[in-house]
Structures are given as C-alpha cells and as structure tokens.
Amino acid sequence: MDTKLTTKPAKEGVKTMNQPVAARQSVYRVNDLNLWYGDDHALKDVNLDIKQNEVTAIIGPSGCGKSTFIKTLNRMVELVPIVRTNGVIEYHGRNIFDKDYEVEELRTSVGMVFQQPNPFPKSIYDNIAYGPRVHGVKNKKILDEIVERSLRGAAIWDEVKDRLNENAYGLSGGQQQRLCIARCLAIEPDVILMDEPTSALDPISTLKVEELVQELKKDYSIIIVTHNMQQAARVSDKTAFFLNGEVVEFDQTDRIFSNPSDKRTEDYISGRFG
Amino acid sequence: MNSSSNKSVRELIQQNRQQKFSMKNVMERFMPIVLFLCAFVSVVTTIGIILTLVLETRHFFEVVSIKEFFGSTNWYPLNSQPEYGIWPLVVGTLEITVIAMLVAVPIGLTSAIYLSEYASERARRVLKPILEVLAGVPTIVFGFFALTFVTPLLVKLIPGLAIYNALSPGIVVGIMIIPMIASISEDAMSSVPKKIRDGALALGSTRLEVALKVVVPAALSGIIASIVLGMSRAIGETMIVTIAGGSNPTALVNPLEPVQTMTAYIVQVALGDAGFGTIEYYSIYAVGTLLFVFTLLMNLLANWITRRFREEY
Numbered sequence: 262m263d264t265k266l267t268t269k270p271a272k273e274g275v276k277t278m279n280q281p282v283a284a285r286q287s288v289y290r291v292n293d294l295n296l297w298y299g300d301d302h303a304l305k306d307v308n309l310d311i312k313q314n315e316v317t318a319i320i321g322p323s324g325c326g327k328s329t330f331i332k333t334l335n336r337m338v339e340l341v342p343i344v345r346t347n348g349v350i351e352y353h354g355r356n357i358f359d360k361d362y363e364v365e366e367l368r369t370s371v372g373m374v375f376q377q378p379n380p381f382p383k384s385i386y387d388n389i390a391y392g393p394r395v396h397g398v399k400n401k402k403i404l405d406e407i408v409e410r411s412l413r414g415a416a417i418w419d420e421v422k423d424r425l426n427e428n429a430y431g432l433s434g435g436q437q438q439r440l441c442i443a444r445c446l447a448i449e450p451d452v453i454l455m456d457e458p459t460s461a462l463d464p465i466s467t468l469k470v471e472e473l474v475q476e477l478k479k480d481y482s483i484i485i486v487t488h489n490m491q492q493a494a495r496v497s498d499k500t501a502f503f504l505n506g507e508v509v510e511f512d513q514t515d516r517i518f519s520n521p522s523d524k525r526t527e528d529y530i531s532g533r534f535g
Numbered sequence: 536m537n538s539s540s541n542k543s544v545r546e547l548i549q550q551n552r553q554q555k556f557s558m559k560n561v562m563e564r565f566m567p568i569v570l571f572l573c574a575f576v577s578v579v580t581t582i583g584i585i586l587t588l589v590l591e592t593r594h595f596f597e598v599v600s601i602k603e604f605f606g607s608t609n610w611y612p613l614n615s616q617p618e619y620g621i622w623p624l625v626v627g628t629l630e631i632t633v634i635a636m637l638v639a640v641p642i643g644l645t646s647a648i649y650l651s652e653y654a655s656e657r658a659r660r661v662l663k664p665i666l667e668v669l670a671g672v673p674t675i676v677f678g679f680f681a682l683t684f685v686t687p688l689l690v691k692l693i694p695g696l697a698i699y700n701a702l703s704p705g706i707v708v709g710i711m712i713i714p715m716i717a718s719i720s721e722d723a724m725s726s727v728p729k730k731i732r733d734g735a736l737a738l739g740s741t742r743l744e745v746a747l748k749v750v751v752p753a754a755l756s757g758i759i760a761s762i763v764l765g766m767s768r769a770i771g772e773t774m775i776v777t778i779a780g781g782s783n784p785t786a787l788v789n790p791l792e793p794v795q796t797m798t799a800y801i802v803q804v805a806l807g808d809a810g811f812g813t814i815e816y817y818s819i820y821a822v823g824t825l826l827f828v829f830t831l832l833m834n835l836l837a838n839w840i841t842r843r844f845r846e847e848y
C-alpha cells in the first residue's frame with residue numbers, strides 16, 4: 262500500500278490499511294462468465310471476486326473486452342441485441358442473470374459513469390433529481406437536499422451552486438463528468454462502474470476525478486476501466502489485466518505493477534504491446 | 536510514354552491552373568448565376584402572390600369596412616343585403632383544426648415514440664414507408680373517405696348527426712396530418728444521442744421512463760414544431776372540408792352540424808359564377824389574405840420554436 266502513488270490524504274489511507282483485507286465482503290463474484298457478440302467470443306471464462314469498498318481497476322489493450330465486462334455487471338451489455346451470456350455473476354450472493362432479477366433493480370444499486378460525459382439536456386438540478394424522481398421521491402425539500410449532497414459528494418457543488426437551473430451542457434467536459442458522477446450518487450448506489458471516465462478529459466479534470474474516486478471508495482465499491490496504467494496504479498486497490506477477453510492476472514495493484522506473475526502482464530505494463 | 540506522364544503531380548496541377556478558360560472555370564463563373572436565378576423564381580412568385588392578395592383585398596375593403604369584417608358574426612355573401620363578418624369562417628376553420636389536432640397529436644406522438652424507442656429495426660423499415668405513403672395520399676381521396684366512409688360510420692354511432700358536419704372532416708384532416716407529426720417528431724427523438732438514453736437506463740429507469748422523461752423532453756422543440764406545422768396544414772386544408780363539411784358558415788360551435796371553413800368558402804366562390812369585379816369576387820381575396828396570415832404565423836412560430844429551443848447535446 263505504501264508504494265502506491267496516492268493523491269488522497271494520508272489519514273484515510275491509514276484507515277483503509279487498518280481494515281484487514283481478508284475480512285472484506287464480496288460485492289460481485291464472477292464465475293466462468295462467457296459472452297458472445299454473435300459468433301465473436303468477447304469474454305472467456307472470466308472469474309473475479311470484487312470486494313466491498315475497494316477500487317478495482319480493469320486494464321488491458323483496446324478491444325480486449327474491458328467495456329464489455331463492466332457493462333455486463335449492470336447488464337447494460339444486453340442492449341446489444343446479438344449478445345449471449347453464459348455463467349454466473351453473483352451480486353451480493355444473487356445471480357444477476359436469474360429470470361426474476363429485474364434489471365431496473367440491479368441498475369438502481371449499481372451506478373455507471375460512461376466514457377463520454379452524458380448529462381441529460383436538462384438543468385443541472387434536474388439532472389441530479391432525475392434518478393430520485395424516477396424512483397418515486399417527489400418532495401421538493403428532500404430533492405433539494407439530495408441535489409446538494411450529491412453535488413458535494415462529487416466535489417462540484419461550489420462550481421455549480423449558483424447556476425443549478427442552467428442547462429448542464431453549459432458546463433465544461435470535466436464538470437459534466439463530475440455531474441454524471443453526482444447523478445449516480447443521487448440514488449445512493451452501492452457500486453459505481455466507471456468506463457474510462459477520464460479519457461475525454463483534460464489533465465486537471467482527470468486529477469479531480471481521480472481524487473474523487475479515492476474519496477468515494479469510503480462509501481462505495483468502485484470498478485474502473487482505464488487504458489492509463491498510471492491511473493490504475495494511482496487509484497486502485499486491485500487490478501485485473503484483460504487480454505483477448507480473458508483475465509490474465511488479477512491481484513493487488515502494487516503487486517501487479519511491481520511484480521506481476523504473468524509474462525504477458527509484465528510486457529503490457531512495461532509498454533511492450535497495446 | 537508521353538511526356539506529360541513524366542511530370543510530377545505538382546507540375547500537372549500547375550499546368551491545369553494556368554488554363555484560364557477551362558470548362559471548370561466557366562462553370563465556377565456561371566453556376567452561381569444559374570443557382571441565383573432558380574432561387575429568384577420562387578422569391579418572385581411569393582412576392583407576386585402577396586402583392587395580388589394585398590391589392591385585391593384593398594378593393595374588398597373599399598366596400599366592406601374592416602369593422603364589419605372583424606366585428607360581425609354573420610357571413611351572408613349571397614344575401615341581397617350581403618354581410619361580411621369573418622367570424623363564422625374562422626370558427627369553422629378552428630373547429631376543424633381543433634378536432635384534427637385532437638386526433639393527430641396523440642396518435643402521431645404515440646407512433647413517433649413507438650417508432651423511435653420501441654420498434655425493431657425491421658418493424659421500422661416496414662412502418663416508415665407506410666407512413667410516408669399515407670402522407671402522399673391526395674387530399675381529394677381523403678375527402679371521399681370522409682364523406683363515404685367516416686360520416687356513415689359516425690351517423691350510426693351518433694343519431695341525429697348531419698350528413699355534412701365538422702366532426703367527420705375534422706377527424707379525417709387529423710388522419711391526414713398524423714404522418715407529418717409522427718415523422719418530424721420521430722426524427723427529433725431519434726436524433727437524441729444513444730449515450731443519453733444509456734445514462735437514464737443505467738440509473739434504473741424503465742424504457743417507458745426513458746422515452747417519456749428523457750427523450751421526449753430532449754426532443755421537445757422538434758415535437759412542438761411538428762404540431763405547429765400540422766396545425767398550419769389543418770388550417771389550410773381545403774378538399775376534405777369542402778367535400779364533407781357542408782357550406783354553412785356559422786359562428787356557433789357544434790361539430791355535429793355543417794360548417795364552412797375559409798378555404799371551403801374560397802372554393803365555393805371560385806367555382807360559382809361570381810363575376811369579376813363584384814364584391815363577392817373580391818371577398819375571396821380578403822379571406823385568402825387572412826388565411827395566408829394565419830399559416831404564415833404558424834410557420835414562423837414553428838421556425839422560432841425550433842431555433843429558440845434547439846437542444847444541445
């Protein structure tokens with residue numbers, strides 16, 4: 262843990278270290294997951310155990326199935342009509358592919374932040390209030406509180422508090438992305454999936470989002486796809502290295518980056534391919 | 536090997552540029568003039584129409600006062616003491632328009648939501664052309680459809696319904712407008728980016744919630760524009776109301792009774808034997824001008840809405 266290039270205050274780092282890793286509960290248990298786009302075998306026998314209040318990074322070259330995998334965790338991948346899956350993903354012990362598991366229920370507790378910021382073409386306020394409203398929160402006072410809390414949680418409150426009624430598309434790309442994170446927080450999920458959330462952002466916005474990830478892991482479990490290995494090293498506790506749809510290696514982030522056990526992992530992180 | 540193939544591309548380009556009077560140069564010089572003339576034809580036509588309307592309308596108002604035209608509720612152009620109060624024709628037109636919109640807006644928008652949010656690629660490929668065929672049906676055919684199919688059907692349902700009434704042509708004008716509303720709204724909804732839908736789905740919204748709470752608001756400017764354009768067509772629609780609406784200008788609102796719209800009046804006079812230069816002859820220009828102003832306002836409104844509320848994604 263000490264070797265990690267972390268940007269968060271030391272105090273919280275200590276807190277995390279005090280918690281014995283083995284005692285952490287599993288959020289997701291992925292068992293022999295296979296996925297096909299038509300005949301294209303995109304995920305092959307994926308097995309992963311994702312723990313609560315950890316940041317899990319997914320790295321790997323372009324086209325190796327990172328996005329596919331993360332979208333499988335909230336079943337967004339099923340929006341592609343030709344997708345077939347096979348295997349088990351247990352979310353808190355329950356298989357998300359069960360016939361009676363409603364995707365809406367799953368996606369309410371598993372939030373997602375996309376590669377391109379995608380706010381709704383509504384006001385900043387309405388962007389945040391959308392989720393709670395859809396799930397039945399109508400009271401204006403409660404909504405006001407949720408909006409403030411979520412925007413604070415995503416470290417963007419001070420920048421937007423005077424312009425809550427302006428259209429979200431007036432914000433910069435980095436602000437839009439933090440707004441999308443806030444929108445996610447508004448329905449108090451349990452897991453946040455992030456698919457290359459900083460790839461469309463400038464370096465300063467990227468840094469802000471990374472700091473935020475560190476902050477958020479106190480309350481949430483985070484799974485983050487990144488093509489940037491320094492980012493994975495900076496923000497994550499565990500790292501999974503994907504290659505051609507397979508998990509080559511999954512371990513503590515510092516071990517992956519200092520002493521990988523697979524030759525292919527070493528080649529990748531030392532920049533020999535991808 | 537001829538000599539030019541030994542030249543570099545750069546030399547060839549230079550050589551071509553030096554031929555001042557090449558075909559390319561002639562085209563470049565004259566095409567803009569041709570294009571301008573073509574555009575000019577439609578501008579001149581529009582100006583011509585407006586001028587004719589205004590000039591002939593002036594003759595009308597030399598005899599009938601503006602006060603009578605907008606103040607009286609009697610439209611009796613054929614009486615020995617003719618009265619020219621426009622309200623009955625306006626009421627008839629609005630009655631048809633309102634009935635048409637009550638039919639066209641719900642069905643048109645529902646179709647648009649279905650096509651854009653629910654239909655499979657295959658269903659869309661079949662349904663959109665059908666919708667476009669419906670838009671291409673000549674209005675005279677819709678007129679017969681109103682008189683020979685819809686009216687008899689309505690008479691069975693509503694005892695005492697007059698054979699010529701506002702309801703039947705109103706409904707059929709609505710059917711005629713459905714493709715317009717559906718197709719423009721569908722375009723507006725389909726152009727809402729997928730990433731925005733994904734954002735809503737990822738928050739646990741159902742497809743219906745995504746459609747109604749995200750896509751429809753995001754496409755609102757296009758949707759409203761489609762409705763306004765539909766209204767403009769309903770106001771200007773002629774054949775259907777002439778055939779199935781009767782010719783009874785009345786300021787009383789009763790969709791079960793015969794009406795007369797502005798357009799139907801113009802047809803009636805134009806087909807009749809009102810002599811050139813009579814006040815009856817000039818009256819169609821006055822009505823025509825008002826109709827023109829109505830539809831112009833509608834189109835301007837639609838334009839303004841699309842520009843004012845253009846969505847940024």
Ligand SMILES: Nc1ncnc2c1ncn2[C@@H]1O[C@H](COP(=O)(O)OP(=O)(O)O)[C@@H](O)[C@H]1O
Pocket residue numbers: 298301303321322323324325326327328329330341
């Ligand atoms: N919508 C899709 N339809 C068909 N194939 C897809 C689709 N999305 C991804 N794939 C395929 O799945 C593989 C993994 O893609 P993806 O998960 O996007 O990779 P990554 O995010 O790691 O770059 C690629 O071979 C890609 O071509």
Ligand SMILES: [Mg+2]
Pocket residue numbers: 327328329
């Ligand atoms: Mg990807």
